[in-house]
Amino acid sequence: xxxxxxxxxxxxxxxxxxxxxxxxxxxxxxxxxxxxxxxxxxxxxxxxxxxxxxxxxxxxxxxxxxxxxxxxxxxxxxxxxxxxxxxxxxxxxxxxxxxxxxxxxxxxxxxxxxxxxxxxxxxxxxxxxxxxxxxxxxxxxxxxxxxxxxxxxxxxxxxxxxxxxxxxxxxxxxxxxxxxxxxxxxxxxxxxxxxxxxxxxxxxxxxxxxxxxxxxxxxxxxxxxxxxxxxxxxxxxxxxxxxxxxxxxxxxxxxxxxxxxxxxxxxxxxxxxxxxxxxxxxxxxxxxxxxxxxxxxxxxxxxxxxxxxxxxxxxxxxxxxxxxxxxxxxxxxxxxxxxxxxxxxxxxxxxxxxxxxxxxxxxxxxxxxxxxxxxxxxxxxxxxxxxxxxxxxxxxxxxxxxxxxxxxxxxxxxxxxxxxx
Amino acid sequence: xxxxxxxxxxxxxxxxxxxxxxxxxxxxxxxxxxxxxxxxxxxxxxxxxxxxxxxxxxxxxxxxxxxxxxxxxxxxxxxxxxxxxxxxxxxxxxxxxxxxxxxxxxxxxxxxxxxxxxxxxxxxxxxxxxx
Ligand SMILES: Cc1cc2nc3c(=O)[nH]c(=O)nc-3n(C[C@H](O)[C@H](O)[C@H](O)COP(=O)(O)OP(=O)(O)OC[C@H]3O[C@@H](n4cnc5c(N)ncnc54)[C@H](O)[C@@H]3O)c2cc1C
Numbered sequence: 001x002x003x004x005x006x007x008x009x010x011x012x013x014x015x016x017x018x019x020x021x022x023x024x025x026x027x028x029x030x031x032x033x034x035x036x037x038x039x040x041x042x043x044x045x046x047x048x049x050x051x052x053x054x055x056x057x058x059x060x061x062x063x064x065x066x067x068x069x070x071x072x073x074x075x076x077x078x079x080x081x082x083x084x085x086x087x088x089x090x091x092x093x094x095x096x097x098x099x100x101x102x103x104x105x106x107x108x109x110x111x112x113x114x115x116x117x118x119x120x121x122x123x124x125x126x127x128x129x130x131x132x133x134x135x136x137x138x139x140x141x142x143x144x145x146x147x148x149x150x151x152x153x154x155x156x157x158x159x160x161x162x163x164x165x166x167x168x169x170x171x172x173x174x175x176x177x178x179x180x181x182x183x184x185x186x187x188x189x190x191x192x193x194x195x196x197x198x199x200x201x202x203x204x205x206x207x208x209x210x211x212x213x214x215x216x217x218x219x220x221x222x223x224x225x226x227x228x229x230x231x232x233x234x235x236x237x238x239x240x241x242x243x244x245x246x247x248x249x250x251x252x253x254x255x256x257x258x259x260x261x262x263x264x265x266x267x268x269x270x271x272x273x274x275x276x277x278x279x280x281x282x283x284x285x286x287x288x289x290x291x292x293x294x295x296x297x298x299x300x301x302x303x304x305x306x307x308x309x310x311x312x313x314x315x316x317x318x319x320x321x322x323x324x325x326x327x328x329x330x331x332x333x334x335x336x337x338x339x340x341x342x343x344x345x346x347x348x349x350x351x352x353x354x355x356x357x358x359x360x361x362x363x364x365x366x367x368x369x370x371x372x373x374x375x376x377x378x379x380x381x382x383x384x385x386x387x388x389x390x391x392x393x394x395x396x397x398x399x400x401x402x403x404x405x406x407x408x409x410x411x412x413x414x415x416x417x418x419x420x421x
Numbered sequence: 422x423x424x425x426x427x428x429x430x431x432x433x434x435x436x437x438x439x440x441x442x443x444x445x446x447x448x449x450x451x452x453x454x455x456x457x458x459x460x461x462x463x464x465x466x467x468x469x470x471x472x473x474x475x476x477x478x479x480x481x482x483x484x485x486x487x488x489x490x491x492x493x494x495x496x497x498x499x500x501x502x503x504x505x506x507x508x509x510x511x512x513x514x515x516x517x518x519x520x521x522x523x524x525x526x527x528x529x530x531x532x533x534x535x536x537x538x539x540x541x542x543x544x545x546x547x548x549x550x551x552x
Contacts, residue, residue: 049485330489337485341478353476358486358535360528372528376486376535378473387473388535392527400527407527410490410499417494 031058032347035116035126037106037285039063039091041070042132042317042332044419049340050130051098057344060100060124062116063091068420071190072329073412074159076364078167079200080207087159089420109289111310128343130305131291131298132317132332133283134158135189138296141279142182142252149257153274156197157189169273170201175209177272180262182252183218184279187297189318189327191224192373194277195243196363199229202237203366215269216243217262219251224326225363225373225391232365232401252276282319289313297321302379303352305339314339324386325377329415331359354379358389362408370404371396473540480543483536487548505551512545 036047039061047061068089076082091101102124108117115123137155139146145153156166170179179201183194198214205212222245223229233241244250249266255276261268262276281287281296291298291307298315299308305320307313316339317332325331334357342352360374375389392404473479489495491504504512518524520533520541536544 333489334482334486337482341482345478353474353479355479356473356483356486356535356540358483358532360489360532374528374531376532386535388532390531390534396527403527406499407490407501408499410495410501413498414489414492414495414501417492418489421494 031056032127033058033060033125034128034130034343034347035060035062035124036130036132037062037116038132038134038283038317039065039068039101040132040134040317040332041329041415041419042134042336043130044068044091044094045333046130046132046316046336046340047094047099048097048418049337050343053341053344054348055098057347058100059098060102061091061094062102062104062106062124064103064105066090066103069159069163070329070412070416071157071159071193072415074156074163075193075197075200077159077163078156078170078197079203079364081200081203081364081367084164089416091420093421106285107288109285109313111290111312114312126312127347128312128314130314130316130339130343131283131286131289131319132315132336133285133319135280135318135327136283138279138281141184142276143254144257145255145276145278149255150276152257152260153255153276155277156275157193157277157280166273166275170204171208173209173212173272176211177209177213178270179205179212179214179273180269180271180275181214181216182255182262182274182276182278183216183220183223184277185219185246187323187327188277188280190361191326191328192229192361192363194218195223195225195229196365197275198241198243199233199237199363199365202233202240206237206240212240212272214241215271216241217250217252217264217269218243218245221245221247224361225371227394228371228392229363229365231394232369232371236366236369280318282315286315286319291315292319293321295321302384303338303354304342304346305335306342314343322384325357325359325375325384326361326373328359328361330361330411331357333415333418334358357384360411362404362411364405364408365401366405368405369401370406370408371401372404372408472537475539475543480540480547483540483544484547484551487544488551491548504548507549509542509546509549512549513541516541516545 036043047059050057050059070087073082073087094101105119106116107119115125117123154162154166156162202214249264252262254263261270282292282298286292286298291309298320300315300320305314305316316335318327338355345352357377362372371392373391375386377384378387490501495501496503519526519529
């Protein structure tokens with residue numbers, strides 16, 4: 001690491017700027033440094049596009065884990081349609097794209113000195129910093145739930161061991177049991193995710209334990225693609241999936257991991273398997289770096305995805321506030337591209353323009369049945385607005401649902417290629 | 422616990438509630454269906470999109486959004502058409518047909534609503550030259 005020489009360049013720059021001379025953001029001739037933290041969809045895609053935008057930029061991608069299991073398609077692992085191996089990606093190919101990959105946990109950001117600090121004390125300087133730390137679960141958001149309780153009532157809202165735990169529990173449960181999914185209020189990662197999960201669990205049960213049922217206890221009154229999901233559940237898994245919204249007492253008041261029960265205003269529901277998806281907030285690093293607002297999420301400027309709270313730090317993906325875009329992998333990659341090209345411009349003192357973004361989320365109901373939601377979003381002075389898009393039509397044909405299931409695989413290949421290949 | 426039959430009512434309301442509100446955590450919830458929900462065919466057309474900037478940077482960004490589905494890797498895995506190398510005029514014409522309701526598709530009719538003519542031509546030209 002050329003930490004010290006880099007510092008000197010920055011100090012030199014500051015001195016000249018202080019003397020009142022014109023000084024671009026970066027000393028001429030020096031190669032600007034961008035540090036990207038979080039090797040998920042947002043971070044890995046941003047790193048790639050930073051190098052495409054300007055091969056003169058030195059890009060370091062920092063990620064705590066050596067492999068990345070995608071949340072997208074992790075519900076298909078539960079349904080038996082994919083294996084964990086098939087949704088596991090590495091960072092091995094990124095160096096060939098000119099990206100430096102550093103594995104470690106970043107614990108602090110010094111926005112004045114423009115350095116990040118690792119758990120082992122090492123530091124890394126940056127000219128601009130991009131964070132895509134994803135979400136953290138709010139264990140304090142549901143009485144009775146905790147990190148320990150998650151070992152009995154998995155959330156499986158970060159793909160990996162938690163997904164496998166839930167899968168093993170499904171395999172171990174008796175036929176005729178009820179699988180309870182506790183769904184959170186908005187905003188949360190992947191709005192259609194709990195309902196795709198219900199379908200994938202039903203898919204497994206239908207083939208293996210056909211007397212079993214899925215019960216969704218929801219903290220909200222409506223959910224993404226609701227009409228389509230309910231139509232699809234009825235078509236593929238008649239009588240197997242029941243949804244109870246908040247207005248009908250579906251909101252969980254507490255959970256008891258020892259008794260395996262969920263308490264609602266109407267009493268306690270016992271489950272053979274209980275999947276608790278707790279409320280969420282931006283990944284912890286966003287909070288320690290000071291870019292998260294009181295809501296727990298990070299407000300950003302939509303032309304650059306630069307934090308509204310601290311200059312020089314950009315935030316993309318689930319951690320940022322980008323409504324009406326959902327917190328999805330596709331949205332994270334669209335935001336990552338906007339941020340990458342904006343950073344390249346800002347480092348060279350060019351002004352980025354108003355971007356156009358888009359999102360698509362496919363949901364898999366069965367191997368032959370897919371549905372989707374898509375949106376096109378433009379950045380206006382008063383925020384992001386949806387200018388096109390929509391959900392699969394309610395009267396879509398069987399053939400089209402089958403095609404959408406196939407296209408979901410194409411989307412997955414495309415979005416993971418962009419990030420990891 | 423009550424196991425209600427609210428679901429069938431919800432189906433009609435939510436299917437028509439529009440995507441932005443259904444997806445957005447912060448947008449105002451859709452207006453309650455005081456008037457009976459219209460039939461799907463009668464749903465109002467989406468608002469006309471305001472002009473999108475056609476700067477080279479923005480066209481590259483938009484093309485990036487298309488390539489999530491139209492790249493070679495995506496096509497190999499699930500049969501989406503590859504646009505790279507196709508004639509720009511052919512791409513643009515197909516795109517307009519989706520947008521104008523003259524061509525059937527699972528998703529392009531919805532996506533295409535978000536782009537006006539200037540963008541369509543510029544993005545098509547860009548995509549036709551990608552490898
Ligand atoms: C069940 C489920 C299904 C889903 N299905 C879909 C789908 O079909 N389509 C879709 O578009 N989206 C889907 N999503 C949503 C998608 O997973 C997220 O929106 C996406 O992962 C967000 O990307 P991100 O970069 O913001 O965060 P992440 O992908 O979570 O990446 C964050 C990364 O940062 C790392 N990190 C965090 N803090 C630090 C630190 N301090 N130091 C070092 N590294 C750090 C983490 O290890 C992690 O790898 C689904 C989600 C779930 C839960």
